Amino acid sequence: MDFDFFFGCKSTVKPEGDQRPRICPRCHNASVMSAKQRNWLDICWVPIMPTSTKHLWTCNICQWNLKRQDG
Template sequence: MDLFFCIPIIFGCPTKIKPEGDPTPRICPRCHNVAVQRAKSRTWFELCFVPLIPMGSKHIWICSICQWSVPLQPNWEPQQANFGYQGPPYGVAGPPPRPH
């Protein structure tokens, strides 16, 4: 009597994205949200959902809202968001004086 076993082999090459340093918020040119960050994109060969061999990697800018991405290029980066304190609005002299 012959036995036949069918063992499924699942493999693929998914891309995993890992954020890198540089916590400065940047503005997405597509959706205009402050959600762009620097990341490393790496493609792996996987066998049965276990990453085995890195196939390639690159550094990218990626928006976490609309998934816009572009490779890092020399002398170009997305615009930084300006959340700095601009001072009091016109007509306001500052906080009220404290009682003594």
């Protein structure tokens, strides 16, 4: 009997906090929003547990992102 396990990391990005649009420094559209990115360990395409979390500014148009600083 042969068992193959598939391990991987999946990343999810969800809106978080203040959702007022801001100007993107790359594409100059008002589409930068606050978001939270989580990386998940998954086995056989099923998310098991989060491995890391980041708070970002992200542009919905050009996919630019920057780690959010407090203050």
